Structures are given as structure tokens and as C-alpha cells.
Amino acid sequence: MPADYDVVIIGGGNAGFCAAHAAAEQGASVLMLERAPETEAGGNSFYTAGAFRFAIDSLDDVVDLFDDEITTERLSDSVLPPYTVADFRHDMERVTEGRCDPLLTDVLVSRSADTVRWLAGRGLQWRLMYERQSYLSGGKWVFSGGLYVGTVSGGKGLIARHTAAARAAGVEIRYGADVTGFSLTGQPMVNYRFGDGKATQVYAGAIVLAAGGFESSPERREKYLGAGWGAAMVRGCPTNTGDVLELALAAGAAPYGDWTSCHSVAWDAGAPPQGGNRELTNQLTRQSYPIGIVVNTAGERFVDEGADFRNYTYAKYGKEILAQPEGRAFQLFDATTRPLLRKEEYDSTPISDAVADSLPELATKLGIDPDGLVETVDAFNASIIDKPFDPAVFDGRAAQVMPPKSNWAMALQTPPYYGYAVGCGVTFTFGGVHVDDTANVLDRDGSSIRGLYAAGEMVGGLFSGNYPGGSGLTSGAVFGRLAGEHAALTALNKVSG
Numbered sequence: 001m002p003a004d005y006d007v008v009i010i011g012g013g014n015a016g017f018c019a020a021h022a023a024a025e026q027g028a029s030v031l032m033l034e035r036a037p038e039t040e041a042g043g044n045s046f047y048t049a050g051a052f053r054f055a056i057d058s059l060d061d062v063v064d065l066f067d068d069e070i071t072t073e074r075l076s077d078s079v080l081p082p083y084t085v086a087d088f089r090h091d092m093e094r095v096t097e098g099r100c101d102p103l104l105t106d107v108l109v110s111r112s113a114d115t116v117r118w119l120a121g122r123g124l125q126w127r128l129m130y131e132r133q134s135y136l137s138g139g140k141w142v143f144s145g146g147l148y149v150g151t152v153s154g155g156k157g158l159i160a161r162h163t164a165a166a167r168a169a170g171v172e173i174r175y176g177a178d179v180t181g182f183s184l185t186g187q188p189m190v191n192y193r194f195g196d197g198k199a200t201q202v203y204a205g206a207i208v209l210a211a212g213g214f215e216s217s218p219e220r221r222e223k224y225l226g227a228g229w230g231a232a233m234v235r236g237c238p239t240n241t242g243d244v245l246e247l248a249l250a251a252g253a254a255p256y257g258d259w260t261s262c263h264s265v266a267w268d269a270g271a272p273p274q275g276g277n278r279e280l281t282n283q284l285t286r287q288s289y290p291i292g293i294v295v296n297t298a299g300e301r302f303v304d305e306g307a308d309f310r311n312y313t314y315a316k317y318g319k320e321i322l323a324q325p326e327g328r329a330f331q332l333f334d335a336t337t338r339p340l341l342r343k344e345e346y347d348s349t350p351i352s353d354a355v356a357d358s359l360p361e362l363a364t365k366l367g368i369d370p371d372g373l374v375e376t377v378d379a380f381n382a383s384i385i386d387k388p389f390d391p392a393v394f395d396g397r398a399a400q401v402m403p404p405k406s407n408w409a410m411a412l413q414t415p416p417y418y419g420y421a422v423g424c425g426v427t428f429t430f431g432g433v434h435v436d437d438t439a440n441v442l443d444r445d446g447s448s449i450r451g452l453y454a455a456g457e458m459v460g461g462l463f464s465g466n467y468p469g470g471s472g473l474t475s476g477a478v479f480g481r482l483a484g485e486h487a488a489l490t491a492l493n494k495v496s497g
């Protein structure tokens, strides 16, 4: 059968769109199949803050990317510590405790900056993320955590721009198209069905898998991540159920990376469990815990809130919350620290919060043991090393209790007290399929599977146990671009792969 399209892409998130742009650039005809209807499209990528981690040697590297008002106005008062390719690689190795695949990591970090620039050329718009990544210190906006740049209007802006660029390049997008199978024998073919149950098929020169992980399936979370994970709340789209991952394994792809861990965070305890809120998207995250304390229902602390910049701890602390009684935790602040909380998360959508003039009263309102909380806070307050508080740097202002709080320890002592109830919000899963440095899927013998590429959350081997914030979109972009380019070259018979 002749191919209907040179490249068929399964999944319409950031990785799928990057593959679409790159394939179209090679002159390929491109079809994207997206399971969700158009009104719910964009995958997890839609729900993001649009934060992209990439190597930046200095502010001069990126100034020409920005044209939004706030960034332009504050640029000369902004301090961006250099974040080199070596820093990015080191962060990957550090947070995964050496479990990231060296080759794939090298592809990710070395192509990160160039890929962001390439996306700018496709119409994506960028800004410095002042509200998330900087504190005003000495009259300067000081950034930290190796993550400075995001898309204008976050994930919503990202997907709107991607969609417009793909359509302008002639990419055809079919929404409500649920892929149920694919075959690589002879001419590659993809089976899918629409919501009305009508089954159909399409022939392709090459196939790109960009259909996310298995985070939205409670059954697969229980199976691969372990007992209890079925109860986690889904932060993003409800459609990343892992069906395409299983299809890929059945087609001979090698499972790769860490299938037993995932990205999970502190998420508002009152959020919908089976998928994020398309209006609020990322605002249901509660990420200012490094300047407060986090306790469980017994009033006990259980993590070092100040172990590192938020970007390097938030993705592993969801798991710690899930392990607490009732899978619940509470972030606590007082009148001194409350003004420092991220406005878009703590001011705009407080669903599960309480305010009180005393700690026992706050505890009672939130369902924490009052005596346990008072005991914890008394010990915490008494143990703080008296150094100047500075949230923009590691200030060494530690609380010497168990567990310690290594930085940014402020006594909880000035009423009113503020508390936020959080549960575990699962973001995405880390296990995937094995790909090479062209995003070509490999089989269990390490041989390439001709005509099959993968990108985004479907790529295994990059993250394990933890994750440097902002790397998911970069990974989707880097490997999506490679997948689209090489799928097109294969389909157009310009290379053998």
C-alpha cells in the first residue's frame, strides 16, 4: 500500500508538535492523531507553566528571545547566573543519582539551547519567569535553580502557538482520534477510532510515538509504581493512560529507564483526582514550601523543605506526601513568610486553606493534631541558626532538628498563621521506550526498529526518582524535533534507518 502520509504522529502535545514542525520542514506530509477532542487537546503540555530548562551562558545569550513588557522593563535589573551545558548535565546526574542514560542526557543538554531558539523561529514566544524563579534582592531580580525562561501564557500559549505553526506548515490534525494499534510489517500502518466507535486506518512512511506516559491510569500506576499510587491525583490530561506505550512494547520496542518512579508534587488536596483543571492548570501546585514547613496529620515534619532550590526537590516530594497518613500534608507559613508565597498559586486559587491566630486553632481547622503541631513548631523555632534570611541563595539558615531544614528556616511565630492542605499530584511517569540519538526506537537487542520514532514522556532513560524542573518540555522538544526530522528522512527515503 502506498503511504497516505509520510509521517504519522501519535499524540498532540509538545513532543508531537515539535516532531510535526521538524517533519514538515523536511518536506514531509504530516498527519497528527490526537485522542482528545479539540477543546481538551494539548496533552499534559497544555497544563504546564511553559518552563523550559536549557543551557544559558549569560543573559546576553537570550535577550533577543524576549519581547513581553515585563521582561523588557526589568531586563537590566535581572541577574541570571550562568547555567552551562555542563551544569545541566551535572543536575541530571545529581538528581537521578547517576541513573540517567549518558547518551540521551548528552543529546538533551547539548541540544537544549539550540532547540529553544529553533522553537522561537516557529513562533513560540518567551519570557523570563520572574514570579516563579526570582526574588528581589538588593534591587535586582536574582534568578536561581537553572530555570529562567518560559513560554508567554504558559502551557496554554505554548499549545496555541504550536497548533498555529503546525497548521501554517500544512500539518493535518485529527482530534478525537484514539490510536488502538499500529503495525510495522510492510508499509507502516496506524489504526484508530473516533469517539463514535468508527474504526479506521492510515498508512505512513514512518511513525512518531508522542502519546505520553501512563500517569493517568490508576491501574497502571498501581502496577508499575506500586501499591497506593492509584490514589494519587492526576495533574494534567486524563488521556495519558499508557496504551501507546504498551502497543510499542508489543511491537518489539525495548522498555527503558525507570518504570517504578515518576514526577509527583504537592498538589491542592481539593483538586479533581482524575485530571487537571483546564482553567487553573498549574496554579493548583503548591510550590513555596522551601520558605515554610510541611507537616502531616500528626503535626510531624517529614522532609527537608530547604534541602535545595525548589526546582530540584518538588518532583520527588509528592511521593513523600503520598506515604503520609491519609496521603495528606500541610504547608504552614506565618505573617512574615506569607507575602513571599507564589501569588499565582497561593492567592488566586486557595481551595484547601485555613487562616488562624494560633497554631492549635490552625491545626484544628486543617485536621492536624494540635499538640503534635505545637511540639514540632516549638522544637523547630528553637533550633534555627541565626543567619540572614535570603531565599535567592543557599543562606545556610538551617533548623537543626530531625529532619533538618537546611536553608531558609524562619520561625513560625507571627500570627496569623496560614495552612494549605496538599496531596500527591502525579505529573508524568519516567519509564518509556529505548531510543537512540536520532529518537529511533530500539528493540530488546538494541537494533533500531525501522520507521518507528518516539519523543517526550514516551522516552525512557532520562529521569529516575527525581527530575530537574523544566526538563520535560525541553526533552519533548529536543527528541520531538529529532524524531520528526529522522522520521521524515526515512519516509522520504533520504536515509536508511
Ligand SMILES: Cc1cc2nc3c(=O)[nH]c(=O)nc-3n(C[C@H](O)[C@H](O)[C@H](O)COP(=O)(O)OP(=O)(O)OC[C@H]3O[C@@H](n4cnc5c(N)ncnc54)[C@H](O)[C@@H]3O)c2cc1C
Pocket: 010, 011, 012, 013, 014, 015, 016, 033, 034, 035, 036, 041, 042, 043, 044, 045, 046, 047, 048, 049, 050, 051, 052, 053, 177, 178, 179, 180, 210, 211, 212, 213, 235, 236, 237, 239, 240, 241, 242, 243, 244, 276, 281, 282, 427, 428, 455, 456, 457, 458, 469, 470, 471, 472, 473, 474, 476
Ligand atoms: C500541571 C503540570 C505542569 C507542568 N509544568 C511543566 C513545566 O513548566 N515545564 C516542563 O518542562 N514540564 C512541565 N510539566 C511536564 C510536561 O507536561 C511534560 O513533560 C510534557 O508536556 C510531555 O509532553 P508530551 O508531548 O510527551 O506529552 P503530552 O503533552 O501529555 O501529549 C501526549 C498526548 O498524547 C495523547 N494520546 C495519549 N494516548 C493516545 C492515543 N491512544 N491516541 C492518540 N493520542 C493519544 C494525549 O491525549 C496527549 O494529548 C508539567 C506537567 C503538568 C501536568
